Amino acid sequence: MTILTATDIGISFGGVKAVDGVGFSVSPGQILSIIGPNGAGKTTLFNIVSGIYAASRGTIHLADEDVTGLSPHDLAARGLSRTFQNLQIFQRMTACENVMVGRHLREKCSLLPALFRTPSVTRQNRETRAAALDLLASVGLKDAADVPAGSLPYGACKRLEIARALAAEPRVLLLDEPAAGCNAVETEEIDHLIRQVADRGVAVVLVEHDMKLVMKISDRILVLERGRPLAEGTPREVRDDPKVVEAYLGQHGAREAARA
Amino acid sequence: MGALLNQRFMTLAVLAVVIAVLPLVFPSSYYFRVASLVWVSALAAIGLNILMGQAGQVSLGHAAFFGIGAYAVAIGPTHLGIPPWAAILVGAVLSAVLAYLVGRPILRLKGHYLAIATLGLGVLIALVISTESGWTGGPDGMPVERLTLFGWRVSGSNTWYWVTGALLLIGTWIALNLDETPTGRAFRALHDSEVAAQVVGVDVARFKLQAFVIAAVYASIAGSALAFMNGFINPDQAGFLHSVELVTIVVLGGLGSIVGSIVGAAVLVTLPQALTIFHEYEHLLLGLIIIVSMIFMRNGIVPSLSGLFLRRARS
Numbered sequence: 317m318t319i320l321t322a323t324d325i326g327i328s329f330g331g332v333k334a335v336d337g338v339g340f341s342v343s344p345g346q347i348l349s350i351i352g353p354n355g356a357g358k359t360t361l362f363n364i365v366s367g368i369y370a371a372s373r374g375t376i377h378l379a380d381e382d383v384t385g386l387s388p389h390d391l392a393a394r395g396l397s398r399t400f401q402n403l404q405i406f407q408r409m410t411a412c413e414n415v416m417v418g419r420h421l422r423e424k425c426s427l428l429p430a431l432f433r434t435p436s437v438t439r440q441n442r443e444t445r446a447a448a449l450d451l452l453a454s455v456g457l458k459d460a461a462d463v464p465a466g467s468l469p470y471g472a473c474k475r476l477e478i479a480r481a482l483a484a485e486p487r488v489l490l491l492d493e494p495a496a497g498c499n500a501v502e503t504e505e506i507d508h509l510i511r512q513v514a515d516r517g518v519a520v521v522l523v524e525h526d527m528k529l530v531m532k533i534s535d536r537i538l539v540l541e542r543g544r545p546l547a548e549g550t551p552r553e554v555r556d557d558p559k560v561v562e563a564y565l566g567q568h569g570a571r572e573a574a575r576a
Numbered sequence: 577m578g579a580l581l582n583q584r585f586m587t588l589a590v591l592a593v594v595i596a597v598l599p600l601v602f603p604s605s606y607y608f609r610v611a612s613l614v615w616v617s618a619l620a621a622i623g624l625n626i627l628m629g630q631a632g633q634v635s636l637g638h639a640a641f642f643g644i645g646a647y648a649v650a651i652g653p654t655h656l657g658i659p660p661w662a663a664i665l666v667g668a669v670l671s672a673v674l675a676y677l678v679g680r681p682i683l684r685l686k687g688h689y690l691a692i693a694t695l696g697l698g699v700l701i702a703l704v705i706s707t708e709s710g711w712t713g714g715p716d717g718m719p720v721e722r723l724t725l726f727g728w729r730v731s732g733s734n735t736w737y738w739v740t741g742a743l744l745l746i747g748t749w750i751a752l753n754l755d756e757t758p759t760g761r762a763f764r765a766l767h768d769s770e771v772a773a774q775v776v777g778v779d780v781a782r783f784k785l786q787a788f789v790i791a792a793v794y795a796s797i798a799g800s801a802l803a804f805m806n807g808f809i810n811p812d813q814a815g816f817l818h819s820v821e822l823v824t825i826v827v828l829g830g831l832g833s834i835v836g837s838i839v840g841a842a843v844l845v846t847l848p849q850a851l852t853i854f855h856e857y858e859h860l861l862l863g864l865i866i867i868v869s870m871i872f873m874r875n876g877i878v879p880s881l882s883g884l885f886l887r888r889a890r891s
């Protein structure tokens with residue numbers, strides 16, 4: 317049983333086919349990773365699936381409903397949540413408030429009670445804050461709760477984005493390079509966190525360059541190259557695929573080696 | 577949580593005390609009048625600050641709504657026999673409806689484009705007011721009937737000082753209320769990152785529109801108050817210069833700071849009065865003071881000063 321299915325997705329920017337005929341599907345509790353060289357179209361694919369870009373072709377189904385072309389907030393209301401490769405945190409709000417915004421869809425939000433701060437608004441706010449603090453604790457940011465998010469270090473912001481995405485209690489979670497800029501310990505924590513989330517039945521789609529992490533936690537891997545699907549399979553199948561080694565893993569491995 | 581509640585309470589308490597105590601040092605009724613002008617400008621600026629400082633959307637035509645509120649209480653009783661107090665509500669509803677209808681298409685625009693579109697709205701409303709002279713008295717303006725509330729004739733600088741002061745308190749209370757609510761958070765979230773707000777489910781268009789309508793209603797009520805207070809109204813109140821003045825108050829006092837809008841209004845209303853002793857250099861000096869304070873307090877007066885105090889207190 318799949319919850320998110322993207323079929324034959326395509327988009328071009330000024331004649332360049334950034335994504336061209338890509339499809340994938342993911343089931344609850346499953347971790348699907350999407351890998352590929354820089355510029356392969358991974359982030360663009362996420363932007364299409366989350367409703368930020370309109371694809372020029374293809375369809376997206378979420379829990380048996382055709383959601384192609386829906387706006388991001390409508391998709392969020394149907395249980396889709398995501399993080400961003402280039403951080404998109406609310407800089408001028410505290411870490412806790414960032415996560416509280418993540419609970420937007422779980423809150424009753426009407427204007428007049430807010431303007432007059434009725435007791436029910438205060439009560440709900442207290443509950444939302446408690447839930448946000450729990451989530452912050454789960455990503456190791458409890459102490460940063462009342463710090464302006466703009467002054468947090470990069471790795472903390474990455475985890476803050478995950479907490480905010482989880483706050484919506486999504487059914488599908490798209491993570492765009494959650495471990496980028498994180499040290500080995502933080503990467504380990506993110507690894508645990510992603511598994512926990514998947515174990516709770518959330519379908520996770522992961523874009524990540526850290527091959528150790530990807531190979532360890534993925535149920536399946538989709539490899540993209542220049543917007544086109546190159547291979548798909550289990551971590552073992554993908555790792556041993558000569559095409560993948562040539563297009564990405566070999567070169568990527570060399571780069572990792574060069575960096576080390 | 578408790579601290580935040582306290583901060584809101586403290587702000588309101590200090591404001592109430594300031595309003596209550598100021599008259600003790602006023603040498604003449606002229607001061608009551610100037611202070612009332614500050615309260616009215618602050619009220620309009622607080623609304624605009626919700627739109628600009630919190631939701632991050634600019635409006636360069638906001639005096640249009642001030643004008644609608646002002647002319648509603650002028651035209652309603654004079655031409656249509658609406659009771660003066662009800663005309664305030666009519667103005668507020670008209671402003672809200674206009675903001676809602678116009679806001680839907682123009683709030684899709686961003687940055688400079690939104691600035692120009694709102695500027696256009698302001699120019700248009702001011703133009704309608706000056707040309708429909710049968711209703712509005714045209715460029716010369718028109719008189720406004722006195723406000724009567726339950727048989728009480730509201731008149732005189734002293735009385736209006738208390739009425740506008742009370743309005744400012746209510747307006748401040750409501751604006752501060754928003755802070756710790758899903759609506760207030762949605763405003764600030766879409767200001768910082770529209771795309772991130774959208775993917776957590778914030779209907780960005782809806783919340784921009786809400787902020788625009790709130791700001792319009794604040795301006796409208798402030799306009800009604802000023803019209804009653806002056807007993808006379810002319811199209812300048814709806815004009816471009818007044819829109820610029822409102823934006824200046826918000827930015828000078830501090831974007832996003834409610835207290836800042838009150839301080840900004842106090843500075844921008846009283847400074848020209850104080851500078852009249854410099855005769856022809858008055859406007860030059862006013863401009864210079866605004867430029868210099870923006871250079872040295874680029875986040876606005878209140879955020880810059882409170883930041884400075886916090887740093888002092890920590891070190």
Ligand SMILES: Nc1ncnc2c1ncn2[C@@H]1O[C@H](COP(=O)(O)OP(=O)(O)OP(=O)(O)O)[C@@H](O)[C@H]1O
Nearest residue numbers: 329332334352353354355356357358359360361401
């Ligand atoms: N808004 C846009 N306008 C024009 N071109 C774009 C846009 N978004 C993406 N592209 C192009 O689409 C291609 C795919 O980019 P994308 O960011 O999806 O790659 P990626 O796989 O996420 O790479 P990375 O691993 O570096 O994050 C690139 O050539 C990029 O320049």
Ligand SMILES: [Mg+2]
Nearest residue numbers: 358359360401
């Ligand atoms: Mg990318």
